[in-house]
Each structure stands twice: as structure tokens, then as C-alpha cells.
Amino acid sequence: MSNTGAGAPFRLVTIPFSHYCEKARWALDRAGVPYREDPYLPLAHALPSLRAGGRRTVPVLVTRAGAVSDSTDILRYADAFVPSEHALFSGEPGARRDDIEALEARFDRELGPAVRRVAYFHALPDEEAMFSVMSGAFRALEGAGAAPPSWFGRGAFRAYFPVARAVMRRAMRIDAAGAERSGGKLRAVFDAVNERLRDGRPFLVGDRFSAADLTFAALAAPLIVPERHPVPFPFAGLPAVLRELIEALRAEPAGAFVQRLYREQRHRKAGPPAGG
Ligand SMILES: N[C@@H](CCC(=O)N[C@@H](CS)C(=O)NCC(=O)O)C(=O)O
Numbered sequence: 456m457s458n459t460g461a462g463a464p465f466r467l468v469t470i471p472f473s474h475y476c477e478k479a480r481w482a483l484d485r486a487g488v489p490y491r492e493d494p495y496l497p498l499a500h501a502l503p504s505l506r507a508g509g510r511r512t513v514p515v516l517v518t519r520a521g522a523v524s525d526s527t528d529i530l531r532y533a534d535a536f537v538p539s540e541h542a543l544f545s546g547e548p549g550a551r552r553d554d555i556e557a558l559e560a561r562f563d564r565e566l567g568p569a570v571r572r573v574a575y576f577h578a579l580p581d582e583e584a585m586f587s588v589m590s591g592a593f594r595a596l597e598g599a600g601a602a603p604p605s606w607f608g609r610g611a612f613r614a615y616f617p618v619a620r621a622v623m624r625r626a627m628r629i630d631a632a633g634a635e636r637s638g639g640k641l642r643a644v645f646d647a648v649n650e651r652l653r654d655g656r657p658f659l660v661g662d663r664f665s666a667a668d669l670t671f672a673a674l675a676a677p678l679i680v681p682e683r684h685p686v687p688f689p690f691a692g693l694p695a696v697l698r699e700l701i702e703a704l705r706a707e708p709a710g711a712f713v714q715r716l717y718r719e720q721r722h723r724k725a726g727p728p729a730g731g
Pocket of ligand 1: 474513563
């Protein structure tokens with residue numbers, strides 16, 4: 456990781472287990488951008504995110520020249536740090552670039568919110584699972600120099616969580632009808648990716664890793680729980696219904712693809728293949 460702790464020239468404001476934050480983190484790590492992650496719990500993130508110069512959502516990348524406050528813009532920002540032939544977006548002929556941009560935008564618009572709503576719908580009722588997701592996320596980042604909020608602990612979480620949960624349910628319309636609609640969107644995106652991978656291609660567009668692959672893998676990750684995710688969910692502690700859904704998705708070509716990208720690409724710097 457290039458999450459280099461205090462003194463780093465860039466700061467990434469996150470909710471650590473947020474998949475849009477993981478999307479940004481992956482691009483920065485890959486490009487070798489030195490940053491410090493500033494992780495917050497949902498709800499507690501809003502003020503720091505606004506103060507950092509962003510909107511209310513995370514991720515926000517704080518640079519000396521100002522804030523970059525959307526994950527797609529952070530991918531584009533990271534691209535400036537890598538040779539154009541290894542960029543996530545550019546360096547491709549026109550038709551491929553259009554394809555990459557269209558897929559990335561679709562995953563952002565449809566897959567991200569659908570995964571989040573389905574995962575939260577099943578996980579939010581289970582306070583213990585949510586505590587283990589959140590404390591596990593802070594623990595994973597501590598190794599990289601990111602400190603959890605000083606007040607965070609089981610007792611404070613018990614008081615905080617029911618309030619945060621009520622606000623999250625309302626803000627993101629996390630209810631049975633919403634989860635069913637989102638399940639349909641999730642299915643449509645997975646079907647489209649399964650279909651694209653049918654010819655055995657290694658990546659979604661062309662013959663190398665792009666913003667389409669990174670975005671699909673990062674945004675699907677909460678429902679795949681791949682090994683080597685820097686902020687992994689504690690699979691065994693998740694509600695049974697969620698574990699079953701994860702196992703079913705992992706068994707699909709698109710799910711296997713996410714696991715492979717985490718294995719082969721997540722900890723690789725942009726550049727030619729090792730030894731190549
Ligand atoms: N389009 C934004 C979406 C980011 C997003 O939805 N972030 C969520 C976390 S997964 C968030 O900050 N939600 C809290 C809120 O809306 O206040 C991006 O790509 O950065």
C-alpha cells in the first residue's frame with residue numbers, strides 16, 4: 456500500500472469499509488500516490504468530508520491544490536501519476552476508451568448503490584456483525600497508520616449505532632422493496648459481466664487492466680469478500696443470508712473475476728508485469 460501515514464502529502468477522507476472509498480484507495484495505491492487515510496464512521500464522516508472541501512460523500516482526496524471529491528475523479532487524478540500506457544482511463548484507442556468509460560459509469564450508477572443497499576439490508580439488523588465489520592475495518596487500517604476515532608469502542612458503538620442505522624435506512628432507502636429493486640439491478644450487472652467474460656478474456660475491455668475492471672471489482676467486493684482486500688469483511692461473522700448470497704455470487708464467472716483481480720492486481724503497482 457502507499458497509505459504512508461502521517462506526513463503524507465495527500466489525505467484520503469473515508470468510511471473505511473465503503474466500496475467507493477476502496478475504489479479510490481486502489482487507484483491511489485496502484486499509482487503509488489503517497490496518502491494518509493482519515494477514516495470515519497458513517498454519519499460522523501459528513502462534517503470532515505465537507506470541511507475537507509468535498510461534498511457530503513466520501514471518498515474525498517485532499518491535495519495541496521484542493522479537494523477531489525468523487526471516486527471517478529480520483530481515478531482520473533491518480534492516472535496523472537502513471538505512464539499513459541498504464542493509465543486506468545487514457546492511453547487507449549477511442550472505441551476502447553468509450554467502452555471503459557461507459558462501463559465505469561454504469562458500475563458507479565447501478566452496481567455501487569445496489570451492492571450497498573443489499574448488503575446493508577441484510578447486515579444492519581445484526582448489530583454484532585456491524586460492530587465486527589467496523590472495528591475490523593479500523594484494525595486493518597491501523598497497520599497503515601490510520602487511527603480510529605478516539606471514542607470508538609463497543610460501549611460507544613452501542614449508543615451510536617441505532618441512531619446511525621435509522622439515519623442510514625432513511626437516507627439510502629434501505630427497506631425490503633428497495634433491496635428487491637437493488638437485487639434486480641445487481642443481477643442485471645452481474646449478467647452483463649458474466650456475458651462479457653464468456654469468451655475467456657482476461658479483462659473487461661481490451662487486453663489490460665482498466666478503470667472498468669477496478670471499478671467492477673471494488674464495487675462488487677462487499678458481496679464477494681475477496682481475499683487480499685485491504686479492509687476485509689469478517690465473513691464468518693456476517694448474517695447467514697448474506698454469507699449464502701456471497702457464496703452464490705463468488706461461484707459466478709463475474710464473482711471469480713473479482714477474486715482474481717484482487718489476487719493478481721490489487722497489490723500491483725501500475726507498470727509492466729513483474730519480470731516483464
Ligand atoms: N459518486 C460518489 C458516490 C460516493 C458515495 O456514495 N459514498 C457514500 C459511501 S459508500 C457516502 O459517502 N455516503 C454518505 C452520504 O451520502 O452522506 C463517488 O463515486 O465518490
